[in-house]
Amino acid sequence: MNNPYLPYPVRIQRVEIATEDKSLRTFDFEFIHPEHAEAFTYLPGQFAELSVPGYGEAPIGIASSPTEGSHLTFTVSKAGVVTSKLHSMEEGEIMGVRGPLGHPYPLGEMEGKNIVILAGGYAVTTLRSTMVWLLHPDNRDKYGEITFVYGARTPGMLLYKDLLEEWDARSDVNTYITIDNEVEGWDKYVGFVPQIADQVSPKPDNAVALVCGPPVMIKFTQPVLDKMGWTGDQIIMSLENRMKCGVGICGRCNVGPYYVCKDGPVFTKAQLDELPKEY
Amino acid sequence: MHDKIIAKKDLDSFVRSLAQSRDVFAPVRDKASMGWAQIDSADNLEFDFLNTDFSPKAFFFPQNERLMHFTNSSRDEDGMIMEEEPPRDREQVLLNIRPCDAKAFCVLDLVFCQDENAPDVYWKDKRDKTVLIGLACKAPCPTCFCTSVNCGPHHEEGLDMLLVDLGEDLLARPLTDKGQELAADLQDAPQEAVDQAAGQKKASEEAITSTVDMSKINERPVLEEYEHPYFDRVFEACINCGTCTFYCPTCHCFDIQDETQDEFGHRVRNWDTCMSWLFTHHTSGHNPRGTKKDRVRQRFMHKFKYMPIKLGGAIGCVGCGRCTRKCPVNIDVRTVVNSMNE
Ligand SMILES: Cc1cc2nc3c(=O)[nH]c(=O)nc-3n(C[C@H](O)[C@H](O)[C@H](O)COP(=O)(O)OP(=O)(O)OC[C@H]3O[C@@H](n4cnc5c(N)ncnc54)[C@H](O)[C@@H]3O)c2cc1C
Ligand code: SF4
Ligand code: SF4
Ligand code: FES
Numbered sequence: 001m002n003n004p005y006l007p008y009p010v011r012i013q014r015v016e017i018a019t020e021d022k023s024l025r026t027f028d029f030e031f032i033h034p035e036h037a038e039a040f041t042y043l044p045g046q047f048a049e050l051s052v053p054g055y056g057e058a059p060i061g062i063a064s065s066p067t068e069g070s071h072l073t074f075t076v077s078k079a080g081v082v083t084s085k086l087h088s089m090e091e092g093e094i095m096g097v098r099g100p101l102g103h104p105y106p107l108g109e110m111e112g113k114n115i116v117i118l119a120g121g122y123a124v125t126t127l128r129s130t131m132v133w134l135l136h137p138d139n140r141d142k143y144g145e146i147t148f149v150y151g152a153r154t155p156g157m158l159l160y161k162d163l164l165e166e167w168d169a170r171s172d173v174n175t176y177i178t179i180d181n182e183v184e185g186w187d188k189y190v191g192f193v194p195q196i197a198d199q200v201s202p203k204p205d206n207a208v209a210l211v212c213g214p215p216v217m218i219k220f221t222q223p224v225l226d227k228m229g230w231t232g233d234q235i236i237m238s239l240e241n242r243m244k245c246g247v248g249i250c251g252r253c254n255v256g257p258y259y260v261c262k263d264g265p266v267f268t269k270a271q272l273d274e275l276p277k278e279y
Numbered sequence: 280m281h282d283k284i285i286a287k288k289d290l291d292s293f294v295r296s297l298a299q300s301r302d303v304f305a306p307v308r309d310k311a312s313m314g315w316a317q318i319d320s321a322d323n324l325e326f327d328f329l330n331t332d333f334s335p336k337a338f339f340f341p342q343n344e345r346l347m348h349f350t351n352s353s354r355d356e357d358g359m360i361m362e363e364e365p366p367r368d369r370e371q372v373l374l375n376i377r378p379c380d381a382k383a384f385c386v387l388d389l390v391f392c393q394d395e396n397a398p399d400v401y402w403k404d405k406r407d408k409t410v411l412i413g414l415a416c417k418a419p420c421p422t423c424f425c426t427s428v429n430c431g432p433h434h435e436e437g438l439d440m441l442l443v444d445l446g447e448d449l450l451a452r453p454l455t456d457k458g459q460e461l462a463a464d465l466q467d468a469p470q471e472a473v474d475q476a477a478g479q480k481k482a483s484e485e486a487i488t489s490t491v492d493m494s495k496i497n498e499r500p501v502l503e504e505y506e507h508p509y510f511d512r513v514f515e516a517c518i519n520c521g522t523c524t525f526y527c528p529t530c531h532c533f534d535i536q537d538e539t540q541d542e543f544g545h546r547v548r549n550w551d552t553c554m555s556w557l558f559t560h561h562t563s564g565h566n567p568r569g570t571k572k573d574r575v576r577q578r579f580m581h582k583f584k585y586m587p588i589k590l591g592g593a594i595g596c597v598g599c600g601r602c603t604r605k606c607p608v609n610i611d612v613r614t615v616v617n618s619m620n621e
Binding site for chain 1: 360394553563581585586
């Protein structure tokens with residue numbers, strides 16, 4: 001019988017200041033006990049509770065892909081009590097990770113389809129995981145065309161720049177990296193994600209779209225997808241709500257009858273259309 | 280399993296034998312109210328009471344509970360690693376628990392133990408180590424409506440044994456192996472006692488005249504019920520005090536917090552309430568249930584619409600009437616449900 005509240009002890013392996021405004025840091029963790037690394041089997045789209053003893057826990061999307069090895073990567077925005085403490089922690093320090101929690105993206109159902117990823121701001125974390133997973137030699141052949149649109153305010157706010165370069169250079173993925181406004185030396189796209197999506201105009205035929213970003217991006221992306229004929233069951237989103245238990249017990253994160261932690265965080269647009277907008 | 284009989288005058292030795300190897304708790308009178316207290320004899324046992332003020336949920340889900348502890352030091356080799364609190368070392372008995380409160384535990388089992396490989400170990404440990412001996416309701420209170428929410432004054436679900444007060448004697452009905460074991464030394468009940476208990480059951484059920492109707496709530500899609508115009512009015516009187524949630528035997532929302540003192544730290548869970556705006560407040564300042572209307576609606580939608588959908592028809596209410604009795608502004612759950620059903 002596993003205790004769902006007990007975090008696995010981990011060691012901070014690497015800390016990186018991820019953006020120019022220093023509001024985001026990327027952490028790599030290694031499990032202290034190999035059997036915990038073994039037990040932590042996850043897929044892109046799932047999240048975990050980062051547990052800092054004495055401060056509490058914060059739910060954070062898993063940015064690494066299981067295809068990268070047994071370490072875990074998270075990119076954390078400095079927000080409140082736990083995340084601020086995390087930002088002060090250094091390599092070698094011991095803390096906890098509890099998970100994996102929630103459902104992954106429906107990677108099985110997505111097989112054989114074209115995939116369109118629309119990401120804005122730091123919501124790109126679990127989509128990093130997804131991209132790495134999809135592009136892995138074991139998986140790439142199972143999917144059709146892959147289109148990746150990702151926008152940030154400025155070049156310095158883009159996460160995972162090395163990977164973006166790598167994907168941009170690949171011929172088996174259409175990469176569109178965009179920033180909000182023109183900046184000297186920037187040779188990629190300029191404009192908000194919905195505008196770029198409009199230009200790219202991905203076709204809905206036999207396709208699935210994963211859309212993650214701040215509420216305003218979602219709001220303006222929706223009409224663009226509607227115009228191109230995308231239906232609610234082809235659009236997959238990932239929700240965030242305040243959480244504690246992460247396992248559907250504490251009653252905090254529900255949207256109608258469903259718990260974002262346990263039944264989500266991944267939902268289709270069609271599912272969400274039937275539910276109260278309590279997120 | 281045969282119904283047994285026990286004379287009230289022999290209860291003392293029954294309680295004393297229970298208490299030899301277990302902690303025994305029962306409702307006892309404390310001035311004007313009834314509360315749960317540990318007993319080691321039958322001296323303070325009561326048979327004429329409605330129900331305890333507080334529900335007994337704290338026996339399995341304490342208002343504050345330590346889940347884990349850790350050494351609060353990065354210098355210590357084992358520091359900053361959470362360790363589980365040890366399980367209970369003694370069994371406990373809840374004697375004279377009302378059937379509705381036992382039924383509430385069955386509903387909460389569906390929540391706390393939804394994942395059989397990773398149940399809420401703190402809830403489960405105490406549940407597994409507890410015997411529930413119920414006392415059927417002879418004179419239900421005017422706020423009770425158990426019979427319309429899958430429960431009743433002689434409801435047996437969740438109990439190991441049901442006692443029915445027959446005056447001089449108690450009928451004792453073992454319902455599980457644990458109950459059978461405790462009843463092993465008791466005499467079989469004569470047929471007239473069994474008949475008398477059956478008559479009392481019928482009379483008690485008939486004495487419960489208030490009902491709720493959920494038929495339309497069950498039929499409607501979630502969003503349609505959510506947008507019911509009734510919610511525009513009911514919230515106005517509510518002051519979001521959370522009293523209803525703390526008294527309710529099926530309310531189970533909690534918060535988790537860390538506490539430290541020098542080198543010692545622990546993680547605790549505390550009862551929380553969906554009536555508080557902080558409950559859902561995001562760090563960004565956004566709040567998905569930012570208004571009082573949202574929160575009042577959540578409490579009733581959760582119990583009467585969301586829980587039945589999630590839990591295979593189980594309702595998040597057992598009709599005990601505590602919320603109605605305790606609400607400072609007289610919000611009556613029966614009126615709310617019946618209005619939601621209009
Ligand atoms: C599925 C999911 C995935 C996520 N993925 C990411 C991600 O990849 N990266 C990322 O950066 N973020 C992510 N988030 C958001 C992240 O979880 C929050 O930013 C984080 O939980 C904030 O935690 P905190 O402890 O820093 O803030 P807190 O301090 O907990 O702040 C919460 C809010 O509650 C208030 N509060 C907290 N405690 C108390 C108290 N005791 N009394 C009164 N008020 C209190 C605070 O004022 C604050 O407004 C994700 C969230 C979810 C649900
Ligand atoms: S909602 Fe009210 S009547 Fe129903 S179980 Fe809770 S306290 Fe009792
Ligand atoms: S007890 Fe009454 S006033 Fe207080 S939160 Fe509940 S319904 Fe509102
Ligand atoms: S975080 Fe506890 S129910 Fe979702």
